[in-house]
Amino acid sequence: xxxxxxxxxxxxxxxxxxxxxxxxxxxxxxxxxxxxxxxxxxxxxxxxxxxxxxxxxxxxxxxxxxxxxxxxxxxxxxxxxxxxxxxxxxxxxxxxxxxxxxxxxxxxxxxxxxxxxxxxxxxxxxxxxxxxxxxxxxxxxxxxxxxxxxxxxxxxxxxxxxxxxxxxxxxxxxxxxxxxxxxxxxxxxxxxxxxxxxxxxxxxxxxxxxxxxxxxxxxxxxxxxxxxxxxxxxxxxxxxxxxxxxxxx
Amino acid sequence: xxxxxxxxxxxxxxxxxxxxxxxxxxxxxxxxxxxxxxxxxxxxxxxxxxxxxxxxxxxxxxxxxxxxxxxxxxxxxxxxxxxxxxxxxxxxxxxxxxxxxxxxxxxxxxxxxxxxxxxxxxxxxxxxxxxxxxxxxxxxxxxxxxxxxxxxxxxxxxxxxxxxxxxxxxxxxxxxxxxxxxxxxxxxxxxxxxxxxxxxxxxxxxxxxxxxxxxxxxx
Ligand SMILES: Nc1ncnc2c1ncn2[C@@H]1O[C@H](COP(=O)(O)OP(=O)(O)OP(=O)(O)O)[C@@H](O)[C@H]1O
Ligand SMILES: [Mg+2]
Numbered sequence: 161x162x163x164x165x166x167x168x169x170x171x172x173x174x175x176x177x178x179x180x181x182x183x184x185x186x187x188x189x190x191x192x193x194x195x196x197x198x199x200x201x202x203x204x205x206x207x208x209x210x211x212x213x214x215x216x217x218x219x220x221x222x223x224x225x226x227x228x229x230x231x232x233x234x235x236x237x238x239x240x241x242x243x244x245x246x247x248x249x250x251x252x253x254x255x256x257x258x259x260x261x262x263x264x265x266x267x268x269x270x271x272x273x274x275x276x277x278x279x280x281x282x283x284x285x286x287x288x289x290x291x292x293x294x295x296x297x298x299x300x301x302x303x304x305x306x307x308x309x310x311x312x313x314x315x316x317x318x319x320x321x322x323x324x325x326x327x328x329x330x331x332x333x334x335x336x337x338x339x340x341x342x343x344x345x346x347x348x349x350x351x352x353x354x355x356x357x358x359x360x361x362x363x364x365x366x367x368x369x370x371x372x373x374x375x376x377x378x379x380x381x382x383x384x385x386x387x388x389x390x391x392x393x394x395x396x397x398x399x400x401x402x403x404x405x406x407x408x409x
Numbered sequence: 410x411x412x413x414x415x416x417x418x419x420x421x422x423x424x425x426x427x428x429x430x431x432x433x434x435x436x437x438x439x440x441x442x443x444x445x446x447x448x449x450x451x452x453x454x455x456x457x458x459x460x461x462x463x464x465x466x467x468x469x470x471x472x473x474x475x476x477x478x479x480x481x482x483x484x485x486x487x488x489x490x491x492x493x494x495x496x497x498x499x500x501x502x503x504x505x506x507x508x509x510x511x512x513x514x515x516x517x518x519x520x521x522x523x524x525x526x527x528x529x530x531x532x533x534x535x536x537x538x539x540x541x542x543x544x545x546x547x548x549x550x551x552x553x554x555x556x557x558x559x560x561x562x563x564x565x566x567x568x569x570x571x572x573x574x575x576x577x578x579x580x581x582x583x584x585x586x587x588x589x590x591x592x593x594x595x596x597x598x599x600x601x602x603x604x605x606x607x608x609x610x611x612x613x614x615x616x617x618x619x620x621x622x623x624x625x626x627x628x
Contacts, residue, residue, distance in 0.1 A: 218524055245530030255525035259543050268539060269529035314525075321529060 167229055169194040169325050169356040170215060175224035177210060184210050185221065186380040192373075194229075194324075197357045199367040199388070202377035203403055208360040211377070212327045215358070216247045228325065245273060248318030252330040254310045256302040256317070262289065263298040266317045273321070281320075288316040292346050308339030312346055319350075326350065328359040364407060368392060376400045410586050415595050422578035426603070429495050429564040429574065430557075436500025437507055437560065440466075444504070445511025446537065467505030472566055474498045479570040495567040503560045510552040514545030547618055554611030558604045565600070575599050 170192040177185040184207050192198050200208050213219040215226055217233060217240065226233045231243040257265050266285035270276040276284070289295045292312035294305075302310050311331055318326060328347065332340040344366050351357055351370045361367065367374055367388050374391040376384040376399075384397045395401045410418075447459045478494045489497075518541055526536035546553075568577035579596040583589045 216528055218527060241530065244527070247528075249525075249528035251521055251525065251528075253519075253521055255519070255521035257522065257525070257540055257544075259547065269531055272535045272539065273530045273532075317529070 167194070168192055168227075169196070169229060170358070171225075171227040172211075172215075173225045173227070175211075175214065175221055175226065177214065177219065177221040177223075184380050185214070188224070188380075188382055190375065190382060190385070192356065192358065194356055195354045196373065197351050197355075197359070197371050198373045198375055199371040200358065200360045200375045200377060201362055201364075201367070201403070203399075206377040207380040208377055209329050212249075212329055212358055212360055215325075215327060216249055217244050218249075245321060246324045248321060248323035248326045250311070250314050250318055250326070250328045250331045252333050254302070254307070254314045254334070256310055256314055258302050261299055261301055262294075262305070262313050265302070265313060266320050269317075269321055285316070285320055288319045289313070291319070291349075292316045293342075306339060307335045308342045311335065311339075311343045315343075315346055315350075323355075325356045325358070328357065328361065330360050330362070332361065332363060362407060364392070376403065378403075410582070410588075412591060412595065415582060415586075415592055416599075418582045419575050419578050419592075419595055419599050422573055422575035423599075423603075425567070425572050425574040425577075426561070426564050428492065429499065429567050429572065430561050432492065432496030433500035433503065433560050433564070434557075436497050437504035437556075440501055440504030441507025441511055443508075445508035445515070446542070448508065448512045449515040450537075463505050463508050465505075466501040467509070469502070471498060471502050471563060472569065474502070475566060475570050491567070491570045491572050494570060495564070495572060499560060499563050499566070503556050503563070506556055506559075507553060510549045510556070511545060514549040515541055517548065518544055547615075550615050550618065551611065554608065554614070557611070558607050561604050561607065562600060 168191045170190070172188055172190040175185055175188040176183070188211060190198075200211065202208055210219055214221050215228070215233075228243045228247065231239045233240050233243060256262075257268070260268065263282060263285055266288065267276075267278070267281040270281035270284060271278065286295060286298060289298055292315050294309055294312055294316075297305055297309060297313070302313065305313065315331075331347070332343050335343065340363070344363060347357070347359070347366070348370055357370075359366075359371075371388050374384075374386055374388050375382055376391070376395075376397065378397075378399045384391065384395060384400045386396075391400070392404070395404055444459055444463050448456060448463065451459055475494060475498050478489065478498055479491060482489060482494075522540055522544070523536055526540050531539070564574055565576040567574050568580060573581075575596060579592050583592045586592065
């Protein structure tokens, strides 16, 4: 996505998606300015994962448009591939490639997609492994790392492709409590560097500190969208209020 | 005839047994890979065609296919050598089984592997070659070794289309000697001596090509 300052990083317009007869995303509209951080929260099954998976082509949708920078997804195959390549994604279950070392996990796309020479790709990968604070694990296999370390590798792997936008789908939900912080710290660091980020997370401390918008979803719709301060102090929607209550207790 | 002479007699057939196995693999490996992957990737009518070809080779009786291809095809003007027919029939039969292991290995992978590949911008073919197949083939390697052993044993059928393999030699010797017990016991041992190292080799391969799993075990 070639970015001009007046173009938002992400523009979702009248997005509708069905699984068979089940209307999973209902008339979703969302604009995300370049450099901003959006936290999406909501009860289980509300469509959070489905929504962010629509932003990088992992899910198809039946109505509406998703525009990343200047590229409307699906309008032009070559541009769609490019937009996708510039969108990094971090999954709840890490999804590292278990048969490849940490370093090879990070260099695979650099070499196969960008055709970067091996040593150039490796030094770039090492740079990002350092950034997520695990340079010493480069030659290990994912199974030899803790969950928190694996998730940081997944972040480094995505960053290697120099994304304009990072998507996170509950990146800390599969982690033991003591590892949540190390991952959130890396994400906070990214936010401070100005990365455009969309995070599905229930880490409300992170949302307060980092987000400039909180989006609350319920039953496939965005029912509330506010600054973190407003959302946490005076949620408007009754379902947002009861959701926050369950999180606090 | 001494036991040593029986052994030497049977060993004369070893070359043919080994050749049928090797040429059989030349058919089995590409067939198993291509059709297993094709079954994984195709849908609808294309998948039906792929599945039909696999099922033909997997579900037909090898012995009948040997006869049909060796004795009936020449009537249709297509004469293949006994070695070609044997390697093809045995190879594609085992390849049919192998294709199912390939497909099962691919389908057993977590869907997140493919998604992570897509999210990184990898092409479908790169995902297949660099992410899915390496994992599926490693996971299925014990099955492939089993199938290799089955192939070796199945070569004993080629004596029916005039190839002088170990089984054919044993039959010849027993027609001269009228003493089947030591002869067929020796033959039994001969197949074991060929197959057991294959099994050992299989275990070694498994350890070699699976550094991630070994590393996990070492932790
Ligand atoms: N492939 C699918 N086929 C049919 N229904 C699906 C499929 N994937 C998800 N759904 C349904 O769509 C709804 C939204 O799912 P989604 O995973 O987006 O929810 P979520 O908000 O991410 O929930 P969670 O917090 O549990 O991750 C759920 O009701 C789910 O059961
Ligand atoms: Mg989800």
